[in-house]
Amino acid sequence: MKIKLILIAFVFIFLSTEYTGNFSIISVANAQEQQSRKTKRVGSMSEKVAKKLGEAQELIEAEQIQEGIEILNEILSSKRLSDYERAQVYYFLAYTAYLQEDYKKAINFYKRVLNEDAVPEGLLSAARFTIAQLWFQLEDWDKAISAVDDLLATEESPRPDLYILKGSALYQLKKYEELIPVIQSAIDLAESRNAFRIEQLQKNIKSTADENGIRYLRREEEDKNEIDYFRFATQVEAELKEDLSKTRKAEQKTEIQLAIDNVKKSASNLTIGPTKENWWLLLRAAYFELDNIPKVRYVLERLLIEWSKKEYWTQLAAIYGQDELEEKQISAYATAYQEGFLEKSNEYVQMAQLYLSKEVPHKAAVVLQTGFDEGIVDKEVKNWRLLSQAWFLAQEDQMAIIALREAAKLSDDGELDVRLARSLANIADYKSCVDAAQTGIEKGGLKRNDESYITLGMCQFEEDMYEDSKNSFKLATNDATARREAALEECSIRENMTTEDFLILFDRQARWEKIGKELENKRLICTIPSSYRTATNWQKFLEKEVERVTLLQNQIKNIQEQLKSKESSTITF
DSSP, rough: OHHHHHHHEOTTTTOOEEEEEOOOOOOTTTTTGOOSOOOOOOOOOHHHHHHHHHHHHHHTTTTTHHHHHHHHHHTOTTTOOOOHHHHHHHHHHHHHHHTTOOOHHHHHHHHHTTSSSSSHHHHHHHHHHHHHHHHTTOOOOOHHHHHHHHHHHHOOOOOHHHHHHHHHHHEEEEEEEHHHHHHHHHHHHHHHOOOHHHHHHHHHHHHHHHHHTTOOOOOOOOOOOOHHHHHHHHHHHHHHHHHHHHHHOOHHHHHHHHHHHHHHHHHHTTTTOSSHHHHHHHHHHHHHTOOOHHOOOOHHHHHHOOOOOOOHHHHHHHHHTTTTHHHHHHHHHHHHTTTOOOOSSHHHHHHHHHHHHHHHHHHHHHHHHHHHHHOOSOOOOOHHHHHHHHHHHTTOOHHHHHHHHHHHHHHHHSSHHHHHHHHHTTTTOOHHHHHHHHHHHHHHHOSOHHHEEEEEEEHHHHTEEEEEEHHHHHHHHHHHHHHHHHHHEEEEETTTOOOOHHHHHHHHHHHHHHHHOOOSSOOOOOOOOTTHHOOOOHHHHHHHHHHHHHHHHHHHHHHHHHHHHHHHHOOOO
């Protein structure tokens, strides 16, 4: 087997994501290739040593590690080894120690590499980085940080992953304030080297200006790799605004303003670089631990630019809600919904509730209905009730009734059945209204028996069920009367009066207020259920209506008998 890159995976406690770093194993053949721009005078390697190292390497690759170690120790016993040759042997011994999971021994061998002279700078750098990784593997965070700092002090052009390794160790030490600038350094370093993307976005800005016929100025002498692109974007925006101030045509002003907005958007995208997702996750974790929610929000927004994932959308939506940014919260949920990221019942329900809070009931209803149809939303009473509410507010009564009927079926009490009855009455389905109201009353557990009987009586009346209707209104009146008396008693006790005295004064007050007469004493306040008046009025109306219908029926009967008699008297033979 070939010597492979060995991966160290570190699982963040909070993030449940991986940090991946590379152990660089430098062989005889590639040692020279690892040199950096700054190198020491490198010693040579004899043919004999190179051959022996090759034999050791083959044994290690064949998993005959101990045999390989013996050859490496044999090489070390030679008194004629150069610093370069000795460093290579130490590097191989460090690697074998790592394979045997003796990390401290591996570290000691890598340190011996560092103590040798005439060693390529690349080999030294790889040894330092591996030492840092091994301390990380041993969970000795302080030593890992120290090793990284040593490496940063010697590197002319440090890699971003050095900062990430240090930041990961700082996270384990819960040094979140120190962690943030370290991770940001990695991000800035990566983005500063993304010349191609910067160049493309500069072209986008130029296109924005050209398409709108706006003067565009760029200093050609500016180096695209060194340009301060935020300053550049600001400069272009200033020029656009200057043109905006000069034009008088409203249509052109609108176009230029749109161009400015596009420039701003392009400028914000200039920060996008070849960063890794885990870097931002580490930054998010630090801000979260520091309870810096605005920064958590910023990181999530940044993550979604390149890594559109469900967890980021839902987390961002939650933060928008916490910050009372409802429009952005809805937008985040809507995007997640469109991307197919919403997979749970509570996610659909929450999205529907957001739409309802913003008075967009039709969208709320469509989202919930889709969830029900696709089997995602739990078929529970509360969810059916919410769907019904959304359809009612969207003025889709038939759809609302379907949902409400499903909710009523699952409900243990009769409240939803009575509510269904009222909805059926609104669409003039009185027969179904009677059935629903009776079912609700039979289930029991009603908050207002009087109102339930009123609903039943009204629908019975419309179905010409006069005797049943009369009985329902009687029951409604009885319950309403009891509620009225209880309310009056409570109010009289509060005012330290008898119920009779309170009622006299309360009625007098109502009469005086009706005619605009000034009250003699303080105003009495008492909330009496309106169902009492409704029930008694329906009773009176029903008596008159039954009387009218009876009279009408008698009149029709008399007319029919007269017609029959007349027909009989005119018969001839």
